[in-house]
Amino acid sequence: MISKHAEVICVASGKGGVGKTLFSINLAIESAMLGKKTLILDGDLGLANVHIMTGIYPEFDLMDVVSGKKTISEVIIEGPGGIHIIPGASGMFQLSNLSHVKRQNLVDRLNELDQQYDVIIIDSEAGMGHNVFKFLGMADRVVIVTTPDLTALSDAYAIIKVIFTKKTNNDVGVVVNRVRSVNEGEAIYKKISMAATKFLGFSVRDYGFIYEDALTVKESIQTRKPIAIQYPRTKVGATLKAVIHRIYGLDPRKTAEPTAILNRFSMLLENIRSKESA
Ligand SMILES: Nc1ncnc2c1ncn2[C@@H]1O[C@H](COP(=O)(O)OP(=O)(O)OP(=O)(O)O)[C@@H](O)[C@H]1O
Numbered sequence: 261m262i263s264k265h266a267e268v269i270c271v272a273s274g275k276g277g278v279g280k281t282l283f284s285i286n287l288a289i290e291s292a293m294l295g296k297k298t299l300i301l302d303g304d305l306g307l308a309n310v311h312i313m314t315g316i317y318p319e320f321d322l323m324d325v326v327s328g329k330k331t332i333s334e335v336i337i338e339g340p341g342g343i344h345i346i347p348g349a350s351g352m353f354q355l356s357n358l359s360h361v362k363r364q365n366l367v368d369r370l371n372e373l374d375q376q377y378d379v380i381i382i383d384s385e386a387g388m389g390h391n392v393f394k395f396l397g398m399a400d401r402v403v404i405v406t407t408p409d410l411t412a413l414s415d416a417y418a419i420i421k422v423i424f425t426k427k428t429n430n431d432v433g434v435v436v437n438r439v440r441s442v443n444e445g446e447a448i449y450k451k452i453s454m455a456a457t458k459f460l461g462f463s464v465r466d467y468g469f470i471y472e473d474a475l476t477v478k479e480s481i482q483t484r485k486p487i488a489i490q491y492p493r494t495k496v497g498a499t500l501k502a503v504i505h506r507i508y509g510l511d512p513r514k515t516a517e518p519t520a521i522l523n524r525f526s527m528l529l530e531n532i533r534s535k536e537s538a
Protein backbone atom coordinates (compact mmCIF):
# COMPACT_ATOMS: atom_id res chain seq x y z
CA MET A 261 0.00 0.00 0.00
CA ILE A 262 1.29 3.47 -0.88
CA SER A 263 1.04 5.72 2.17
CA LYS A 264 -0.41 9.16 1.72
CA HIS A 265 1.23 12.34 2.89
CA ALA A 266 -1.13 15.21 3.60
CA GLU A 267 -0.20 18.68 2.48
CA VAL A 268 -0.15 20.70 5.69
CA ILE A 269 -1.12 24.35 5.24
CA CYS A 270 -0.71 26.70 8.17
CA VAL A 271 -2.79 29.90 8.06
CA ALA A 272 -1.13 32.59 10.16
CA SER A 273 -1.08 36.36 10.65
CA GLY A 274 0.83 39.01 12.54
CA LYS A 275 -2.19 40.95 13.75
CA GLY A 276 -5.36 39.31 15.08
CA GLY A 277 -8.81 39.63 13.56
CA VAL A 278 -7.67 39.82 9.93
CA GLY A 279 -9.78 36.90 8.66
CA LYS A 280 -7.70 33.75 9.30
CA THR A 281 -10.60 31.66 10.56
CA LEU A 282 -12.94 32.82 7.82
CA PHE A 283 -10.28 32.01 5.24
CA SER A 284 -9.28 28.66 6.78
CA ILE A 285 -12.85 27.34 6.90
CA ASN A 286 -13.51 28.28 3.30
CA LEU A 287 -10.13 26.91 2.22
CA ALA A 288 -11.10 23.64 3.89
CA ILE A 289 -14.53 23.48 2.25
CA GLU A 290 -13.22 24.46 -1.17
CA SER A 291 -10.47 21.84 -0.84
CA ALA A 292 -13.13 19.21 -0.11
CA MET A 293 -15.08 20.46 -3.15
CA LEU A 294 -11.95 19.85 -5.20
CA GLY A 295 -12.07 16.24 -4.08
CA LYS A 296 -9.41 16.45 -1.39
CA LYS A 297 -9.96 14.68 1.91
CA THR A 298 -9.63 17.64 4.25
CA LEU A 299 -9.07 18.18 7.93
CA ILE A 300 -9.09 21.57 9.63
CA LEU A 301 -7.45 22.01 12.98
CA ASP A 302 -8.63 24.87 15.11
CA GLY A 303 -5.20 25.83 16.31
CA ASP A 304 -6.31 29.03 17.99
CA LEU A 305 -5.77 27.34 21.29
CA GLY A 306 -6.68 30.30 23.44
CA LEU A 307 -9.92 31.37 21.83
CA ALA A 308 -11.16 28.69 19.50
CA ASN A 309 -13.83 29.53 16.97
CA VAL A 310 -13.83 27.29 13.91
CA HIS A 311 -16.71 25.32 15.37
CA ILE A 312 -18.59 28.48 16.24
CA MET A 313 -18.29 29.78 12.67
CA THR A 314 -19.47 26.43 11.31
CA GLY A 315 -22.36 26.12 13.76
CA ILE A 316 -20.99 22.97 15.34
CA TYR A 317 -20.92 22.45 19.08
CA PRO A 318 -18.54 19.60 19.77
CA GLU A 319 -18.71 17.39 22.82
CA PHE A 320 -14.95 16.94 22.98
CA ASP A 321 -12.02 19.07 21.86
CA LEU A 322 -8.25 19.40 21.93
CA MET A 323 -8.27 19.89 25.69
CA ASP A 324 -9.50 16.30 26.04
CA VAL A 325 -6.63 15.13 23.86
CA VAL A 326 -4.05 17.05 25.88
CA SER A 327 -5.47 15.75 29.15
CA GLY A 328 -5.38 12.20 27.77
CA LYS A 329 -9.14 11.66 28.05
CA LYS A 330 -9.62 11.14 24.31
CA THR A 331 -7.50 10.16 21.35
CA ILE A 332 -7.19 12.65 18.53
CA SER A 333 -9.41 10.53 16.24
CA GLU A 334 -12.13 10.56 18.89
CA VAL A 335 -12.45 14.36 18.88
CA ILE A 336 -12.66 14.71 15.08
CA ILE A 337 -16.13 15.73 13.92
CA GLU A 338 -17.66 16.18 10.49
CA GLY A 339 -18.39 19.72 9.36
CA PRO A 340 -20.01 21.45 6.38
CA GLY A 341 -19.10 20.18 2.94
CA GLY A 342 -17.80 16.92 4.41
CA ILE A 343 -14.71 18.46 5.99
CA HIS A 344 -13.31 17.04 9.21
CA ILE A 345 -12.71 19.36 12.13
CA ILE A 346 -10.56 19.10 15.22
CA PRO A 347 -12.20 21.62 17.54
CA GLY A 348 -9.99 23.91 19.57
CA ALA A 349 -10.60 24.35 23.24
CA SER A 350 -12.76 27.41 23.63
CA GLY A 351 -11.81 29.65 26.50
CA MET A 352 -9.30 27.11 27.79
CA PHE A 353 -6.52 29.45 28.71
CA GLN A 354 -4.24 26.55 29.71
CA LEU A 355 -3.94 25.42 26.12
CA SER A 356 -2.23 28.59 25.01
CA ASN A 357 0.29 27.97 27.78
CA LEU A 358 1.01 24.30 27.16
CA SER A 359 4.20 22.87 28.56
CA HIS A 360 6.86 21.98 26.01
CA VAL A 361 6.28 18.24 26.52
CA LYS A 362 2.51 18.48 26.12
CA ARG A 363 2.84 20.67 23.05
CA GLN A 364 5.25 18.22 21.42
CA ASN A 365 2.94 15.37 22.34
CA LEU A 366 0.04 17.13 20.64
CA VAL A 367 2.14 17.71 17.50
CA ASP A 368 3.12 14.02 17.46
CA ARG A 369 -0.56 13.00 17.67
CA LEU A 370 -1.39 15.42 14.83
CA ASN A 371 1.44 14.08 12.70
CA GLU A 372 -0.11 10.63 12.95
CA LEU A 373 -3.08 11.93 10.93
CA ASP A 374 -0.83 12.65 7.99
CA GLN A 375 -1.66 9.41 6.19
CA GLN A 376 -5.42 9.81 6.43
CA TYR A 377 -5.88 13.16 4.66
CA ASP A 378 -4.91 14.93 1.46
CA VAL A 379 -4.87 18.34 3.13
CA ILE A 380 -4.56 19.42 6.76
CA ILE A 381 -5.30 23.09 7.38
CA ILE A 382 -4.18 24.69 10.61
CA ASP A 383 -6.01 27.86 11.60
CA SER A 384 -3.46 29.27 14.01
CA GLU A 385 -3.58 32.11 16.47
CA ALA A 386 -2.21 35.55 15.59
CA GLY A 387 1.42 36.41 16.23
CA MET A 388 4.37 34.19 16.98
CA GLY A 389 3.54 32.30 20.17
CA HIS A 390 5.00 28.87 21.00
CA ASN A 391 2.02 27.04 19.51
CA VAL A 392 2.28 28.94 16.24
CA PHE A 393 5.94 27.94 15.97
CA LYS A 394 5.04 24.28 16.40
CA PHE A 395 2.31 24.53 13.77
CA LEU A 396 4.62 26.33 11.35
CA GLY A 397 7.10 23.54 11.90
CA MET A 398 4.49 21.02 10.71
CA ALA A 399 3.50 23.00 7.62
CA ASP A 400 4.52 22.38 4.01
CA ARG A 401 3.15 25.77 3.11
CA VAL A 402 2.28 28.94 5.02
CA VAL A 403 -0.47 31.38 4.12
CA ILE A 404 -0.11 34.77 5.79
CA VAL A 405 -3.38 36.69 5.95
CA THR A 406 -3.29 40.46 6.21
CA THR A 407 -5.60 43.39 5.60
CA PRO A 408 -4.62 46.71 3.98
CA ASP A 409 -4.54 48.22 7.46
CA LEU A 410 -1.05 49.62 8.22
CA THR A 411 -0.54 47.76 11.49
CA ALA A 412 -1.72 44.48 9.95
CA LEU A 413 0.70 45.08 7.10
CA SER A 414 3.72 45.75 9.29
CA ASP A 415 2.80 42.82 11.55
CA ALA A 416 2.55 40.59 8.45
CA TYR A 417 6.05 41.65 7.46
CA ALA A 418 7.24 41.04 11.03
CA ILE A 419 5.98 37.44 11.02
CA ILE A 420 7.53 36.81 7.59
CA LYS A 421 10.80 38.12 8.98
CA VAL A 422 10.62 35.71 11.94
CA ILE A 423 9.77 32.80 9.62
CA PHE A 424 12.76 33.74 7.48
CA THR A 425 15.26 34.26 10.31
CA LYS A 426 14.19 31.13 12.22
CA LYS A 427 14.04 29.19 8.94
CA THR A 428 10.77 27.52 9.89
CA ASN A 429 9.39 27.48 6.33
CA ASN A 430 10.43 28.48 2.85
CA ASP A 431 7.07 28.27 1.08
CA VAL A 432 5.24 31.37 2.25
CA GLY A 433 2.46 33.27 0.48
CA VAL A 434 0.31 36.28 1.25
CA VAL A 435 -3.45 36.81 1.00
CA VAL A 436 -4.70 40.37 1.32
CA ASN A 437 -8.17 40.31 2.86
CA ARG A 438 -10.81 43.05 3.01
CA VAL A 439 -9.65 45.02 -0.03
CA ARG A 440 -11.89 47.49 -1.85
CA SER A 441 -10.27 47.32 -5.29
CA VAL A 442 -7.94 45.25 -7.43
CA ASN A 443 -5.36 48.03 -7.22
CA GLU A 444 -5.45 48.05 -3.45
CA GLY A 445 -4.97 44.28 -3.28
CA GLU A 446 -2.03 44.36 -5.68
CA ALA A 447 -0.41 47.36 -4.01
CA ILE A 448 -0.50 45.75 -0.56
CA TYR A 449 1.04 42.52 -1.82
CA LYS A 450 3.75 44.50 -3.60
CA LYS A 451 4.63 46.40 -0.44
CA ILE A 452 5.13 43.21 1.57
CA SER A 453 6.87 41.32 -1.16
CA MET A 454 9.25 44.19 -2.00
CA ALA A 455 10.19 44.62 1.67
CA ALA A 456 10.80 40.87 2.02
CA THR A 457 12.95 40.78 -1.12
CA LYS A 458 14.87 43.94 -0.33
CA PHE A 459 15.59 43.41 3.35
CA LEU A 460 15.58 39.62 3.63
CA GLY A 461 16.22 38.39 0.11
CA PHE A 462 13.13 36.22 0.65
CA SER A 463 10.40 35.84 -1.93
CA VAL A 464 6.80 35.43 -0.82
CA ARG A 465 4.11 34.08 -3.11
CA ASP A 466 1.23 36.20 -4.34
CA TYR A 467 -2.02 34.42 -3.49
CA GLY A 468 -4.19 37.40 -4.44
CA PHE A 469 -6.86 39.18 -2.46
CA ILE A 470 -10.34 38.89 -1.01
CA TYR A 471 -12.89 41.65 -1.22
CA GLU A 472 -14.32 43.49 1.74
CA ASP A 473 -17.96 42.39 1.90
CA ALA A 474 -19.34 43.09 5.36
CA LEU A 475 -22.91 42.16 4.51
CA THR A 476 -22.14 38.68 3.16
CA VAL A 477 -19.59 37.91 5.88
CA LYS A 478 -22.03 39.01 8.60
CA GLU A 479 -24.83 36.95 7.11
CA SER A 480 -22.57 33.92 6.71
CA ILE A 481 -21.44 34.10 10.35
CA GLN A 482 -24.92 34.76 11.71
CA THR A 483 -26.54 31.94 9.75
CA ARG A 484 -23.50 29.62 10.22
CA LYS A 485 -23.53 29.01 6.49
CA PRO A 486 -20.00 29.10 5.07
CA ILE A 487 -19.38 31.42 2.12
CA ALA A 488 -17.97 28.67 -0.13
CA ILE A 489 -21.27 26.80 0.17
CA GLN A 490 -23.92 29.46 0.51
CA TYR A 491 -22.47 32.59 -1.09
CA PRO A 492 -19.98 31.46 -3.77
CA ARG A 493 -21.11 34.10 -6.27
CA THR A 494 -20.76 37.16 -4.06
CA LYS A 495 -17.71 39.41 -4.29
CA VAL A 496 -16.12 37.83 -1.24
CA GLY A 497 -17.09 34.31 -2.37
CA ALA A 498 -15.68 34.67 -5.88
CA THR A 499 -12.40 36.19 -4.69
CA LEU A 500 -12.01 33.60 -1.91
CA LYS A 501 -12.35 30.87 -4.51
CA ALA A 502 -9.87 32.55 -6.85
CA VAL A 503 -7.30 32.75 -4.03
CA ILE A 504 -7.77 29.10 -3.11
CA HIS A 505 -7.45 27.98 -6.73
CA ARG A 506 -4.31 30.07 -7.01
CA ILE A 507 -2.86 28.39 -3.92
CA TYR A 508 -3.39 25.01 -5.55
CA GLY A 509 -2.02 26.35 -8.82
CA LEU A 510 -5.25 25.46 -10.59
CA ASP A 511 -5.88 28.45 -12.79
CA PRO A 512 -3.02 30.91 -12.72
CA ARG A 513 -4.47 33.05 -15.49
CA LYS A 514 -7.55 33.90 -13.49
CA THR A 515 -7.14 37.01 -11.37
CA ALA A 516 -9.14 37.45 -8.21
CA GLU A 517 -11.36 39.99 -9.92
CA PRO A 518 -14.87 38.66 -10.56
CA THR A 519 -16.21 39.33 -14.03
CA ALA A 520 -18.11 42.52 -14.74
CA ILE A 521 -21.38 40.60 -14.84
CA LEU A 522 -20.69 38.96 -11.51
CA ASN A 523 -19.76 42.33 -10.07
CA ARG A 524 -23.02 43.87 -11.24
CA PHE A 525 -24.98 40.87 -10.01
CA SER A 526 -23.43 41.01 -6.55
CA MET A 527 -24.06 44.76 -6.32
CA LEU A 528 -27.68 44.15 -7.21
CA LEU A 529 -27.87 41.42 -4.60
CA GLU A 530 -26.27 43.68 -2.00
CA ASN A 531 -28.84 46.39 -2.76
CA ILE A 532 -31.72 43.99 -2.34
CA ARG A 533 -30.27 42.56 0.86
CA SER A 534 -29.51 45.94 2.42
CA LYS A 535 -33.08 47.04 1.64
CA GLU A 536 -34.37 43.85 3.26
CA SER A 537 -32.27 44.32 6.39
CA ALA A 538 -33.11 48.06 6.65
N1 LIG B 1 -13.63 39.92 3.53
C1 LIG B 1 -14.23 40.40 4.62
N2 LIG B 1 -15.22 41.33 4.50
C2 LIG B 1 -15.83 41.84 5.57
N3 LIG B 1 -15.56 41.48 6.84
C3 LIG B 1 -14.60 40.55 7.05
C4 LIG B 1 -13.90 39.95 5.96
N4 LIG B 1 -13.02 39.06 6.47
C5 LIG B 1 -13.17 39.09 7.80
N5 LIG B 1 -14.11 39.99 8.17
C6 LIG B 1 -14.52 40.36 9.55
O1 LIG B 1 -13.42 40.17 10.40
C7 LIG B 1 -13.81 39.39 11.52
C8 LIG B 1 -12.63 38.56 11.97
O2 LIG B 1 -12.45 37.47 11.11
P1 LIG B 1 -11.77 36.14 11.64
O3 LIG B 1 -12.38 35.70 12.92
O4 LIG B 1 -11.75 35.17 10.52
O5 LIG B 1 -10.30 36.70 11.92
P2 LIG B 1 -9.08 35.94 12.63
O6 LIG B 1 -7.85 36.41 11.95
O7 LIG B 1 -9.34 34.48 12.64
O8 LIG B 1 -9.17 36.50 14.11
P3 LIG B 1 -8.36 35.96 15.40
O9 LIG B 1 -6.95 36.50 15.25
O10 LIG B 1 -9.09 36.58 16.53
O11 LIG B 1 -8.41 34.46 15.37
C9 LIG B 1 -15.01 38.59 11.05
O12 LIG B 1 -15.87 38.27 12.09
C10 LIG B 1 -15.67 39.54 10.09
O13 LIG B 1 -16.51 40.39 10.80
Ligand SMILES: [Mg+2]
Binds near residue numbers: 280281282304309383
Ligand atom coordinates in the same frame (compact mmCIF):
# COMPACT_ATOMS: atom_id res chain seq x y z
MG1 LIG C 1 -9.38 33.04 14.25
